[in-house]
Amino acid sequence: MNLKLIGIATALTLCLAPSAASAHKTWLHPSATVFSDTGAWMTVDAAVSNDLFYFNHVPLRLDGLQVTSPDGSRVAPQNSATGKYRSVFDLELNQQGTYKLAVVNHGMFAQYQLDGENKRWRGTPAEFKTGIPAAATDVEVSESLGSVETFATVGSPTTSVFKPSGKGIEMVPVTHPNDLYAEETATFQLLLDGKPAAGLEVEIIPGASRYRDQPEEIKVVTGADGNFQVKWPHAGMYWLETTSTDELTSLPEASKRRLSYVATLEVLPQ
Amino acid sequence: MRAIATAALFAMLVLPAALPAAELEISVEIPRLNVSEYHRPYVAMWLERPDHSVAANLAVWYDVEMKAGEGSKWLKDMRQWWRRSGRSTPMPVDGVSGATRPAGQHQLRFNDAKGPLKGLPPGRYELVIEAAREVGGREVVSVPITWPGSSPQQLKAKGTSELGQVRVSITP
Numbered sequence: 001m002n003l004k005l006i007g008i009a010t011a012l013t014l015c016l017a018p019s020a021a022s023a024h025k026t027w028l029h030p031s032a033t034v035f036s037d038t039g040a041w042m043t044v045d046a047a048v049s050n051d052l053f054y055f056n057h058v059p060l061r062l063d064g065l066q067v068t069s070p071d072g073s074r075v076a077p078q079n080s081a082t083g084k085y086r087s088v089f090d091l092e093l094n095q096q097g098t099y100k101l102a103v104v105n106h107g108m109f110a111q112y113q114l115d116g117e118n119k120r121w122r123g124t125p126a127e128f129k130t131g132i133p134a135a136a137t138d139v140e141v142s143e144s145l146g147s148v149e150t151f152a153t154v155g156s157p158t159t160s161v162f163k164p165s166g167k168g169i170e171m172v173p174v175t176h177p178n179d180l181y182a183e184e185t186a187t188f189q190l191l192l193d194g195k196p197a198a199g200l201e202v203e204i205i206p207g208a209s210r211y212r213d214q215p216e217e218i219k220v221v222t223g224a225d226g227n228f229q230v231k232w233p234h235a236g237m238y239w240l241e242t243t244s245t246d247e248l249t250s251l252p253e254a255s256k257r258r259l260s261y262v263a264t265l266e267v268l269p270q
Numbered sequence: 271m272r273a274i275a276t277a278a279l280f281a282m283l284v285l286p287a288a289l290p291a292a293e294l295e296i297s298v299e300i301p302r303l304n305v306s307e308y309h310r311p312y313v314a315m316w317l318e319r320p321d322h323s324v325a326a327n328l329a330v331w332y333d334v335e336m337k338a339g340e341g342s343k344w345l346k347d348m349r350q351w352w353r354r355s356g357r358s359t360p361m362p363v364d365g366v367s368g369a370t371r372p373a374g375q376h377q378l379r380f381n382d383a384k385g386p387l388k389g390l391p392p393g394r395y396e397l398v399i400e401a402a403r404e405v406g407g408r409e410v411v412s413v414p415i416t417w418p419g420s421s422p423q424q425l426k427a428k429g430t431s432e433l434g435q436v437r438v439s440i441t442p
Contacts, residue, residue, distance in 0.1 A: 034346050036343050036344065036345040036357075037339065040343065153357075156358045
């Protein structure tokens, strides 16, 4: 692999991660998730790393960042910056209720041959038609659809931001994600293209991994109704991921679709 | 049955003074702490039903004097209270919320004729007191009570860090 390819591969990890094969974990890490008053500020770190939640690999790009406020309007992040190991942004929370912070990725990836050379391309579905030279042969295209999320609530939790779009993997709360407590059991539902996603494997890992010997990951599988349950062993930030692959691509040229969903959840002590 | 109801009605109409209101007295100690940066604790007191739902907010002490309601920013640090009640109760609440108190013993007195205990159904409750201090700790002390009960009750509990001696006295 030459240097240029390594660069592209890294960029791909950023864009397409998380895939089940990669040990790298993509995440948003909020400074807090529960707020008393409107006018509060939160700051968020965004990164791809080996451990949780440490900046030791590459930053997560914020191109796909979408912050939805309780009334459905979009909130513009402030003071965004991307450094060597992490991106950061601030948010001013001016409404009562629950906000959703999501870095949404919808990408296309292609491998092809041109003049006897292996080439790679990545971009958005809209760019695909003009992205690959007409002379390309052996074109293999895959589509990726993923979301990296976290949530924050001012005052009482609300559920308006969880209205599913019907695209890709989405999480719908049964237990509100800003109402999680140690030793309590939470229930969430996963949807795939708007329908209950049965049999999805979900991996949940507590943060602060630097300070313990074992990953302590929790693995659960969704039931026929798409629901899974998790009993939080202790307080802290938790990282949750699920992935899936299918052929239900949105472009006829793509043969494979890779879906992912990641959330960072804060569990508070009793 | 009907005679009893009539008698009760008669008693209510004619002899209100002969039926003293049931009383709840709480004495809470805010300990004196030897720390480099001391802030008065935020304190919430409430009555919980067995299912943890809040039957009555008795007191919420926070920094009410900061400008632009800045003090309410830290209300969530009283984590249990915030979850059970605070996040759905706009502050301030008349007769319930007030300024933080200094170290020392503080007395609160409630009766069933007015305030948060008015109309509270008789039964078993948990009196919960939660204290949270900026750059300090947090502590919850709870005391099971029967309201108003049939005979006087004297109950005690003690915190170990942010709360000291708690005494509860109920006169039915």
